[in-house]
Amino acid sequence: MLHIVNKSPFEKNSLASCLRLSAEESTILLIEDAVYAALVNTSVSESVHRAMDEKRIVALEPDLAARGFDANHLINGVELVDYDGFVTLTVDNPKIQSWL
Amino acid sequence: MSKKRIVCLNRRAPHGTNYPQEGFEVALIGAAFDQDVAIAFVDDGVFQLKSEQNPRNLGLKNFTRSFGALADYEICEVYVEIESLTERGLVEDDLMTLIWEDEDDGDIEKPLLRFVGQDEMSQIISEADVVLNF
Numbered sequence: 001m002l003h004i005v006n007k008s009p010f011e012k013n014s015l016a017s018c019l020r021l022s023a024e025e026s027t028i029l030l031i032e033d034a035v036y037a038a039l040v041n042t043s044v045s046e047s048v049h050r051a052m053d054e055k056r057i058v059a060l061e062p063d064l065a066a067r068g069f070d071a072n073h074l075i076n077g078v079e080l081v082d083y084d085g086f087v088t089l090t091v092d093n094p095k096i097q098s099w100l
Numbered sequence: 101m102s103k104k105r106i107v108c109l110n111r112r113a114p115h116g117t118n119y120p121q122e123g124f125e126v127a128l129i130g131a132a133f134d135q136d137v138a139i140a141f142v143d144d145g146v147f148q149l150k151s152e153q154n155p156r157n158l159g160l161k162n163f164t165r166s167f168g169a170l171a172d173y174e175i176c177e178v179y180v181e182i183e184s185l186t187e188r189g190l191v192e193d194d195l196m197t198l199i200w201e202d203e204d205d206g207d208i209e210k211p212l213l214r215f216v217g218q219d220e221m222s223q224i225i226s227e228a229d230v231v232l233n234f
Binding site: 006007008010011032033036039040041042043045062063065066067068069 | 112113114115116143144147150151152153154155156157158160187188189
């Protein structure tokens with residue numbers, strides 16, 4: 001199952017709920033302000049890093065670049081996708097949950 | 101019109117909503133009306149000051165480059181809360197470099213961003229005549 005989060009983890013609890021309630025083997029795609037959750041050395045880095053033991057975490061590169069960050073700022077193991085990759089994820093996953 | 105101390109309190113990340121751009125414009129308008137304007141960045145607002153932002157692929161103009169014009173509008177007090185930076189893994193070097201020329205001090209160039217702890221930020225907010233939230 002694909003989970004999509006679009007809110008900053010410092011402002012809303014969408015990411016925390018997603019990490020808590022998504023099943024193992026899920027893919028979690030971070031877009032818009034949720035890309036901040038993929039950064040190293042933040043107050044949520046540890047929980048995101050821990051989630052990658054059983055889940056795949058992906059961030060949308062154009063949203064990351066818009067905010068002044070690149071692959072060098074990411075938690076080890078977070079994958080980046082472009083818009084084509086975003087489309088592929090939605091095609092590959094019959095079920096999608098958006099944590100609005 | 102009496103002069104008021106206006107603090108624009110920015111607490112949101114730059115490109116997810118329109119609030120930050122509105123806050124910036126209101127600060128300029130306040131300065132244009134000769135008010136005593138300060139800008140404060142707290143919580144996700146500190147992300148507005150990240151260097152090298154490029155929202156072109158989102159079809160957005162990078163309004164954060166306009167922060168370079170603040171000093172031209174005589175907005176020379178811009179406060180950044182250190183605790184908010186730390187929670188987000190940011191340090192001063194991650195932010196854009198902004199300067200102003202102090203007319204009262206021989207036009208010396210000084211850093212526009214002033215990094216303050218939460219006690220000082222609390223004081224800045226409480227001493228304002230008006231706090232505008234974005």
